[in-house]
Amino acid sequence: MNPIWRSTLKAGLLTGAIVIYVALTGMVLSLSQRPVIGKLSLGHVVYMLVFVGMGYITAVRSPWRQERPWLVPLQGAVVGGVGAAILALLPLIGRKVDLGWMFVTAKPELYKFLLFNQEQVARGVLYLILTGAVLGGVAAVLPILPEVLHKALLGGASTTLLLGVLAELVQRTVLKKVLGPFFAYKGLKPTGAAILFVVLTVLFGLQAWWRQKHPKVTKSVAAQEAEAASPLRTTLQLGALLLFLLILPVWILNKDTYLNSVVNLVGLYIIMGLGLNIVVGFAGLLDLGYVAFFAIGAYTVALMTSLGPLGHGYSFWQALPVAILLALTAGVVLGIPVLRMRGDYLAIVTLGFGEIIRILANSDWLKPFMGGALGVLDIPKPKIGNWVLKEEYQLYYLILAGILVTWFVASRLYHSRVGRAWQALREDEDVAEAMGIHLVTTKLLAFGFGAAFSGLSGAIFAAKVGSVYPHTFNLIISINVLSLIIVGGIGSLPGVVVGALALVGLPELLREFSEYRMLFYGIALIAMMLVKPEGFWPKRLKVYPRPQEEDAEASAL
Amino acid sequence: MAPILVARKVTKRFGGLVAVNELDFEIEEHAIASVIGPNGAGKTTFFNCITGFYVPEEGVIEFEGKEIQGLRPDKITTMGIARTYQNIRLFGKMSAIENVMVGMHPRLSLHWWDAVIHTPAFVRQERKVLRRAWELLDYIGLTDWANHQANSLPYGAQRRLEIARALASEPKLLLLDEPTAGMNPQETAEMIEFIRKLRDDWNLTILLIEHDMKVVMTISEKITVLDFGTKIAEGKPEEIQRNPRVIEAYLGRGAASGLSAAEAPAQAA
């Protein structure tokens, strides 16, 4: 057989394996009640996207793209069709043999859903295979189209789908005023989807056409140097961003409690991410016990301010500095013995430390002081004068302030002697030491800052939620924070925000997916390292302009 | 002139292997000296003892009259010794200028809180750092590469950048580990000139390890020859060239038994 067809068949088998995996995780069935566009449910989307994606990838990689483009859609159809045929085996086997004792997700409802609720099994299987073939084939058409058309259709289709998935977000925000008519209660109306698709495709097409006409030139380093010397534009951009952030909770999100609480959660993760980014991103120390400092911050505020029997009656503002200080102290105390260890040992010891804090908080031994498994309740909201920050959109400003402060500190540290020492350390510890950098104090500084930021985040978290329990502070939080800085772009400050939005905000908005969140994290971590290890918003080199005195020379460059 | 660095009876062992054996060594201030010897003779190990990467089991190393053996590398660098590496070890993902700025680390004094608040002293210092970094890049002719990632630089530029990074720490003694390795004759000739200029411009003492005999003979005021961690000869280039033990260690039996290369029996015929 022709090797290209053989590899196409292989791709089809892989598609089948992936689709079966997706079906057996239970995603397909549990999301089948959530409409995206008309009758098309999220359950349909998750497995059909595999056909689309694999068909598209096959086409992009196809050696026939140039010489025999007419065969490419056929390839895609084979990939999708074979994948669907394999998926069809699941209901076919499942109806004969009980798989439920092994796979809890292998239920008759799933089989029915996969066969499009057809009474006749053969017809259901046929529909399924046809669906796979058509989707794979259509997706494979895109890469052989002219580039503008390709980009336009891809952008239009994926954005329409995304809007359908994020219907709730649209419904609750200011966007409703514009897009409201296109949406049903949940998901898009079919007509709305069609109109949106056309409009978006045209828009994406125009943009792609513009790009083609005016290709983006990467600025030369010399131009960047000149720009860095006069930072006016950056200042303007920053101002606009700040304005947006200030009006976000009230005007854009309509004081919606749910959306604002999501935004606040993202904010707390951003603070933590900025802290861990110093430890992992700047200094290259892998800390897996980062949640410990978050817990210390939260418990400090909880115990100092709680109105319950365990509390001591201090105000939030009195407790906040204590929380930060205690977290910092814990960071340094842990850091001193641990930071002499080799890199990989650091990971396991910090992980152990995170567990220790949780176990201690949960233990009978410390129960009289920390409440054991029952936690600490009745934590009052912060007050400014007589103004109580009790609503989520009010707390937002507290968190925003926290982010701004941590961002400011992190970025100023990064561009200083200390920040350069951290980077040197990350690059080559031995040479860094030979450059006169004291390893332990430099690492301790990173660890201390990371811990302090995490403590700050924990302190606000306690006040926001109103109660703390030991089981909240498990390893998963540490992994979340680590994942978000990696997905965003390790060492990059904007990357932290992007990562937090993608890994904390998006799953919160897609509550249907919450069951599968950790699964997605795991896959995201692997995929990111394999495909785009530098992250979505990679760290960029800072451009250092020539000093002012030599302006004449710089412009000559 | 007084010696800037003195080593007395320095011994470094790895397991059973004696890498440096009771080495006595001196280098005068403002001199250029070389350590040569076959591969594995203990040259780099000796460098590592000076810079604090290794702790010699025995012996004393004095720098400007102060004992330094056993001190950690960061302390030794702060005292005024800087080095380059046989296989270039730049901070690859930082820009060229940042590499130089890291080099200034031991000469800067302000703390993290100065950086956060941007105290006037900090702003002044950073401005100075930036200016000096550009000056150093100017000096080695790499201003065009200033804002490029260090590991994207061409090979020769990386070698020079490593020297600039070492200079940034304002050393009194500079150790160069095979500065001309992998260079063609013209680049090598330029490097020789550059090392001389370096010494004069920065009032340095330079100690180098080198394999290229031509470089060694041209540039050194004093040569120390190591073999098996032991010093087998020391002196001016002309003396070294004539020293039979050196010829033996380097050239093997033909030369050692008094035959010139041309007269050696062609056993391989």
Add this chain to the structure above:
Amino acid sequence: MALLELHNVHAYYGNIHALKGISLTVDEGEIVTLIGANGAGKTTTLRVITMLLPPREGTVTLNGEDLSQYRTHEIVLKGVSMVPEGRGVFARLTVLENLELGAYTRNDPSGIAEDLERVFTLFPRLKERQGQAAGTLSGGEQQMLAIGRALMSRPRILLLDEPSMGLAPILVESIFDIIQEINRQGTTILLVEQNALMALQIAHRGYVLRTGEIVLADTAENLRNNEMVQKTYLGME
């Protein structure tokens, strides 16, 4: 036809252009030496031949067969064996285990036993120490072990990378004697050496490398008499 032939080979470490168009041949039964300063590309050439560093351009052929289609462990099956720089003995394994690994690709116990005897005849020291961890051997013994191990695969061509490195002159002599002996028994040898004149005494032909290029290629005798070679490796004006 030459046994081993490199034609216009270019190789890179990252973006460093380490070999800039090397062409050389080694004929059956020869000892050929590559000499040059540190960083000239001698070791890189050997790494290219064994595909530890596949060339970006050019061809490496053994007996007319292109080697670049194989991975390193398959090269050994083709009859190429290499003694790496710094000997590379497995320090935690015993001398005997090291030698056994040299015959990893072979499945003829009697032939292996025969070759083991041959190695022990060449290096009686190794027989005495066969139960000892290789890391406890002296430098000279490790070099012997590395050479013996390479012979265990019954190579057609043996690549030697700086066998004299870090050895006392007396030992260097005996190692070089043994190399000649191995060659006399029928193994072709490509020898990389810094100790240039020593290498040129046992080699038939030689190549001089400088910064990734071959600057001289001649018979060993002519190279020994060459003024530039003498000057570069003696530093004599």
Add this chain to the structure above:
Amino acid sequence: MNQWQRRLEYWRRRYDITDVVVWLFGLAILAVAVYGTVRSLQTTTYDSKRWAQFVVYGISQGGVYALIALGYTLVYGILFMINFAHGEIFMFGAFGALFTALALDKAGYWNGHPVLSLIIVLLVAMTTSSVIAVLVERVAYRPLRKAPRLVPLITAIGASFTLQYTARSFFGSGLRAFPEMDMLKGSVSVFGLDIGKSHALTIVVSLLMMAGLYWYVQKTKTGKAMRAVAENKDVAALMGIDVDQIIVRTFILGASMAGVAGVLYSLIFFQVKFFMGFVPGIKAFTAAVLGGIGNIPGAMLGGYFLGIFESLGPALILEGLGIPAPSQLKDVIAFTMLVMVLIFRPTGILGEAVSEKRA
């Protein structure tokens, strides 16, 4: 005398205030532990038989840790990376065992032919674990072999979570009961001690597996190739060893041990769940580090050491300090011990001193 002066001088130069703080920190914990132990031995009511049972229980638990730890150590020894997903490989082994055991139980074989059933279950568990391990190696580690060290460590964490939550989705989030075996009910008496039969089985099987592994690595051709690859991959390839293939075999070997551990663990605790790999995983990793990671006898020793310490520790140390419900804190003891070992012996109990050659 002179020697002591020199040593003092050496210390004064080489170490600074942070080192002193670390040692004081370690010594303080040690002092507390010793004080607790003395108090416990003075006051508690346990008799010597009870103490001995703590030890036996610890050895059996330690055997499981040791088997898992071997997987960490084998992979670390050859790739110098922490295979964070190894705990999940253990968990999948246990699930493989669970479904086989359920099927055998349904067919009446489980108690009808217990020895045969056990062997089948062990083989299935080893196979399941191996398949998962090979999959992880192929997808998440092999493409990144030349990447910076942090990168495969992160994919390992990712693989760990993917596997854990895949199991959760596939097999449900609740506990699954592992069928009990009549043969393993009750206890045997050895030297006057009553040892639960399943504990006894665990001890015997883990010892046998470890002996087998040791033999395999020391004596077989593949074992020798593994050790060669661990020392130097390039030179190993020059011997004609297919390095990738040997790495896959190493993963299989480690996973098989984890699969066996999964069966033994299920036989002791009678339950299988999707997050069961996490705690034994980090404990086993701790054990591997304790013994000196990369070192096979070290992993075994570390496993037993940790098992015994964990079993004895709460009663021996914490009770004397007057801490209520000390067994809640046994993980705290385990991790504290890890920190202590790393402070005073950074390369673990049997680990070789990492040569100071760096530059």
